[in-house]
Amino acid sequence: MSVEAVAAELREVRGPSALGGGWRRFFELLYLMSVTEFKRAYFGTVLGYVWSLVRPLMLFGVLLLVFTQVFRLGSQVPNYPVLLLFNLVLFTFFQESTAQAVTSVVSQESIVRKTQFPRLVIPMAPVMTSLFNFGMNMIAVLIFIFAFGVSPTWTWFLFPVIVLVLFVFTSAVSMLLSALYVRFRDVGIIWSVTSTALFYGTPVLYPFSIVPENLKDILFVNPLTPVFVQARRWIIDPSAPSAVAEAGAWTHLIAPIAIFVTACVLAVWVFNREAPRVAEEL
Amino acid sequence: MPRAEPAEAAPVVIEARDIDKTFRIPSHRIDSIKERAVHPLARAEYRELHALNQVSFDIHRGEFFGIVGRNGSGKSTLLKILASIYRADAGRISMAGRVAPFIELGVGFNPDLTARQNIVLNGVMMGLSQREARRRLHSVLEFGELEEFADLKLKNYSSGMMVRLAFSVMIQSDADILLIDEVLAVGDAAFQQKCADVLREMREGDRTIVLVTHDMASVQTYCHRAMLIDSGALSYIGDPEEVAQRYYRLNFARANGGSEQGNGLVPDVHARLAAARLENDAGEAIENVEVGDPIRLRIVIEAREELVQPVFSLQCLSAEGVQVFGLIRTLKLDRGEADRIAAGQQVRISGTIENPLTPGRYYISCWVARNRNPGDVAFQVINALDFVVFGQRKGPGVVEVRNEVEAVRETRSGE
DSSP states (O other): OOTTTOOOOOEEEOOOOTTTTHHHHHHHHHHHHHHHHHHHHHHSSSSTHHHHHHHHHHHHHHHHHIIIIISOOTTTSTTHHHHHHHHHHHHHHHHHHHHHHHHHHHHTHHHHHHOOSOTTHHHHHHHHHHHHHHHHHHHHHHHHHHHTTOOOOGGGGGHHHHHHHHHHHHHHHHHHHHHHHHHOTTHHHHHHHHHHHHHHHSTTSSOGGGSOHHHHHHHTTSTHHHHHHHHIIIIIOTTSOOHHHHHSSGGGGHHHHHHHHHHHHHHHHHHHHHGGGHHHHO | OOOOOOOTTSOEEEEEEEEEEEEEEEEEOOOSHHHHHHSTTOOOEEEEEEEEEEEEEEEETTOEEEEEOOTTSSHHHHHHHHTTSSOOSEEEEEEOSOEEEESSTTTTOOTTSBHHHHHHHHHHHTTOOHHHHHHTHHHHHHHTTOGGGTTSBGGGSOHHHHHHHHHHHHHTTOOSEEEEESOOSOSOHHHHHHHHHHHHHHHHSSOEEEEEESOHHHHHHHOSEEEEEETTEEEEEEOHHHHHHHHHHHHHHHHTTOOSSSTTTSOOOOEEEEEEEEEOTTSOEESOEETTSOEEEEEEEEESSOEESOEEEEEEEETTSOEEEEEEEEOOOOTTOOSEEOTTOEEEEEEEEOOOBOSEEEEEEEEEESTTOTTSEEEEEEEEEEEEEESOOOSSSSBOOOOOOOOOOOOOOOO
């Protein structure tokens, strides 16, 4: 027996944790899990990509009818159909990720209780899968953008900033919800109501400018609001007001930024605290 | 089987010191935010369960190490702590090298993915890089004899193929330390033989294996050293034979609800089970019995020391632990023979039993007492035989009895 040949050192084992096993292992596993899930959804079924577009496009069709024919919003807002589709695709990413992340730890119970790996992968895998879906959906949005004759601007290069901010917030909410759901099972119901409220409380269906003045401050507490306002200006309509302009003053951006930061800090803190015990709580 | 010397000289690869683990079992659980909001100050009430208490041990490189104990003794908890699935409340664990836990076969397999994808995913989950995981793809498929089915989705696998895949993934996992929990008895006879060969090979190899089990036969066959855990505390560590004996003794003391002290009632392991099998009418070993076919069994017990006036008992239990029937036999003696067995002598208990059992799983347990005294037990084997009665179920219950019951329309007599 070649004892000397392999002289790995004794290292202390500290039990399970959010990132147990290191960053490299975390990213490899996260990538593989989300890519296989994504591939399964896209190439596993006959219609694949088309099928995954049907849902957002149907929703888009219905909303477009309601808001252009019933509420007559379309005429006041330049390129309303493109804006609506773009906003829907952005919000779908947030909604889809968080909805799946809530139950993720519990539904993957068997691997959490029976094997060892960085726990953070579990809520992050649905976020990554939704991110890939989001990328595919953006292709459809791009086609619409050109079909409606929206001209490209240099601010399109700032799109990754929008995605990054949205991604960080989505991840934070997903981590937080997945950890809380293990202890409190009504988080699922509470979240489904909350995310519907957020859908109407974020300028997805309407441009922020038509919101009555007395409601603007309330809507601006929602960290998603400035993201959507800015996204519209950068991508669809350069003449639309920026987030700062809509907020009225820089100081009005403090609340959403504070909530954004709090959500991130809380998510990391709660998840790190719960990760080592999660296998026992299930 | 010759036992290779435990690798005492080899470096320590698992060092556990004073491991404590307590589970808090909530007696009243606050599991919704609503409840929390209604009773903001209510403290959840817990019952504490001390699963492990001050457990310390060292395991050396290349050792095949067994952890045994009764159900609920804490052995699986200990394995999960070693595997970093649970966190110990106190104490320190250090390990050297890559660890792969196998708490159950096929954990994390996704039925919607192909075998190929699952093998890679499993490898990465165990801490390999994607490239390393791909590299061992071939050897996993080869060991499981599943090359032709590499691109078949797991949901289309038969259960036998699934087991083979899961076991191959474990065998080929390439980790320095394997932590295995009771997953050895899998697959058909041919595959089991293959697994047994591999385990024997691994026993001689460089890898360190920790096996949790309550099958004393595999402890005695494979382990260099073993450890007995009782009620969360380390009770004995060392020679596997000794561990097995203590385990039986412990089981019996509990079964009698008795203390382990005095009065000669404490059984010792004075005999051992040499063989136990079911046979068909041609005398060949079989695993399972068809409904209605007589049960032909053959159990051989070897005395470790002289047994005077031995009594042999067999009990048949259903999967739920209900005793279906039992047999008690004394030694068949020719005129003038003494009612005793000498050390090393074997006794065969064999014959045919009518089979009224309905389809399901059954066990046959076996014990031997001395001096015609049911308390003076020489040894006891729980589940010496484990078999399935298969076929068409004709009615409810554990047994089907001969009967002449019929239902006929009654001729109406005046109201």
